[in-house]
Amino acid sequence: MTDTVRLTVAQAVVRFLGQQWSERDGERQRLVAGCLGIFGHGNVAGIGQALLEDELRATQAGEEPALPYVLGRNEQAMVHTAVGFAKHRDRLSTWAVTASVGPGSTNMLTGAALATVNRIPVLLLPSGTFATRVSAPVLQELELPHAADVSVNDAFRPLSRFYDQVDRPEQLPSALLGAMRVLADPVETGAVTISLPQDVQAEAFDWPVELFAERVWHVARPPAEVARVQAVADAVRASRRPLVVAGGGVHYSGAEDALAAFASATGIPVAETQAGKGSLLHGHPQLVGAVGSTGSTAANVLAREADLVIGVGTRWSDFTTASRTAFRDSEVRFVSLNVAGFDAGKHSGLSLVADAREGLSALTAALTGHEVDPAYAARVATLWGEWDAQVAAAYDPPADVTDRLADGLLTQGAVLGAVNELTDPRDVVVCAAGSMPGDLHKLWRVRDRKGYHVEYGYSCMGYEIPGALGIALADDTRDVFAMVGDGGYLMMPTELVVAVQERVKVVVVLVQNHGFHSIGSLSEGLGSQRFGTSYEFRGPNGRLDGGHLPVDLAANARSLGAHVIEVHDRSGLAEALLRAKAAPRDGGPVVIHVETDPRVHSPGSDSWWDVPVAQVSTLDSTQAASAAYTEAKKHQQSHLAPTLPKDLRP
Known part of the structure; x- marks a missing residue:
């Protein structure tokens, strides 16, 4: 019984x-x-x-x-x-x-x-x-x-x-x-x-x-099928301008070392999706940074020229592919190494269904002795050097930028740079929505495999503070920095109370720019003139353009039990970050409040994102945006070509 x-x-x-x-x-x-x-x-x-x-x-x-x-x-x-x-x-x-x-x-x-x-x-x-x-x-x-x-x-x-x-x-x-x-x-x-x-x-x-x-x-690690590994290796050997796109599957598999070994052995450059950022750490010679709509110019130039794109653990979202305009070579072909057959089968590519670590290790062995052409390797290094200089300029803006800022305002790039440079390599940056995920994707220098945590699959406003709390609960040996704009903060500040309750330290860098920075820029680019994207009074003309609302987010965070530091210049931000770092990990949340100028943008990606524009309008701005949209659509690719290049087809 x-x-x-x-x-x-x-x-x-x-x-x-x-x-x-x-x-x-x-x-x-x-x-x-x-x-x-x-x-x-x-x-x-x-x-x-x-x-x-x-x-x-x-x-x-x-x-x-x-x-x-x-x-x-x-x-x-x-x-x-x-x-x-x-x-x-x-x-x-x-x-x-x-x-x-x-x-x-x-x-x-x-x-x-x-x-x-x-x-x-x-x-x-x-x-x-x-x-x-x-x-x-x-x-x-x-x-x-x-x-x-x-x-x-x-x-x-x-x-x-x-x-x-x-x-x-x-x-x-x-x-x-x-x-x-x-x-x-x-x-x-x-x-x-x-x-x-x-x-x-x-x-x-x-x-x-x-x-x-x-x-x-x-939790299984499915191995790579030997015949498929050989087919991928043959495609790599036949290519002249290969590019790896590393996705979140690299991290989930713990395949960072395997990817680094593959890239070092072959010289193939590695670009990163949002979920895959940090697959190679800053300073690795094959790293070319973010790819796609929020990518580096280095990665996006190489993407346009690539004849073979090797996706590792990526689901090929529209931001990664720049809405299918990133990869433009007429003979470009795709390889997808993914544990999920659903994702491995995208873009009519040669699929390699396997755990990322196992698949990369098998490919490295199959490509023993193979390296990219030295001229291609030199071009990769040159493009990356040019982009890295732009990142440095965003971190420390020149006088022609800072002289235009109103008193008490910083650029968003300078804020991200200060946080990046004054935190420990093992600290974690968290973000999800607004303009900051794009800037982080382009600008953040990752120094630890767990140092970058941006939720961009759903890009959900309000994720930052509760997500940071989850990371702190998962690992109490690191400081966690949640980067959040005023729009995202107002969506979900409530979990500051949970952090107070549990005596969990999360550092929230609250960037106040009086509205939806990202959507404001998108609206302007699409001819909609930033309509409905600023936090302002309703003016005498009936529009929301009557001046900034007197919302005190620092006071709000303080009322929820957080320790708040208000910042008004670059030196004050540096001091605040050091104070936050020194705070005990069982001391509850710290909020650093800083104001930025939304009109100063980070370096561009030379890329595109498909958001349809009104085809008929009486507004000159919308008409111009519609014409630009029609032109950009001409570069969109179907990616339906056969799996292998011509010289490898049966």
Whole structure:
């Protein structure tokens, strides 16, 4: 007879999660490190009660809870915190997130989309209304006359890599095991959702004790197929101007050393996507920086001329390909090394489905003795030197720039430069939306494989502070610097309170430029004259151009419990950064408030991003932008050519 233990469904969930581990290369860590939550009707007497029991049991035993609980302040932000944690842990560990019925749970939808777009594992436990419907309709329940079994939690289905709803206790084991499988799968991972009706959470059941045994989920490293490796090696040997595009898969695989060895052995230059930035560290001779719409001119010139583009762990987003205008050579061909066949098969390329580290190591061996032409290597070095000089000028603007600045204003490039140069190599910079991700992509000099953390798959405003909190929870040996503009800060400052509560140090560099800098510039470039992008009073003409609003974001951050340092010049910024560095890691958040001039831009990328312009307009600015858009579209490529160059086709 099987031994059983009587627990509620919620208690079973908590006990099960506390026994799950991931393992890769013989190293293991908790697959679900804790639970972030906000309680309300739906989970307060279910998951909330179960977490309380777990904490009290651990306290009485003198142990740490198997599933530590952290009280969040915003449900979307809690998912971002879990994503930040999981990304910093190379997707080998994450957090669960629980929320109450209705608006509490649906507030997590944006976070679910972000996790799935970025291929980052998070476990979501939205609460549902009664499975029995005995009290229907309950507070915050969606009622549809034509479908009584549809709830707001069904909105998680298209946003999740795995979705299940547990309407009976007997369904829980298969739901939990399926969820863990996807969390630990490097191909299938993303948001994993188990919807838990509130009556089911509190229902008791006799569970087999085997359900709560310790489980270790192996994270695979699929090897590269020998014949495909040889085909890629043949394509590389036949190319004259090859270029590697390194994506986030390099980091998740821990393939940085393998990439460095490949680049050093072959001399092939390496450009980086947002997720892949830091795949090679600053100073590596084959590094040519960011590629695409927010790329360096060095990488983008080489991209235009490349006859073979080798993508490693990239999903080929429009910013990486400059909306398919980055790679223009008439004979350009693509190789995609990716653990996911879906991404490896893009651009009609030669796909190499494998773990990034394993694939790169195999390619390096297959290309023994092969190097790019010395003239090509010299051109790479020249282009990079020219770009690096532009970065230095952005970090330390010349007098013809600084003399035009109003008192108390800095350039955004100077702010990023100061943070880059005055922080430790192991410190982490965090960003997600606005103009700063683009500037960071172009300008930031990465000195440690974990030093750059920009969420640009979903580019979600408000990610920065909760994401930084997740990184700090994942690794307390580094300082974490969240770079956020006033627009992003106003979206989600709430998790400063969580950082205060948990005594976690995150340094928020809050850049005030009175509006949406990035979209303002985009609007201007598209002929829309920055309409609706500045934070200003409504003027006498009825437009929002009546002067800046008297919003004091420094006072706001101070009111939330953060230590705030206000900066008015470059020397003050340097002093503030040193003070922030000296602050204890258990001292809570530090906010550095600095104002910048949005009219001073960082060096251009000589690239493009496809955002359609009105084809008919009475505005001269829109007409001019439409004509420029039509011209740029002429460079867009289909990338449908055969896999191999002519001399390698059968």
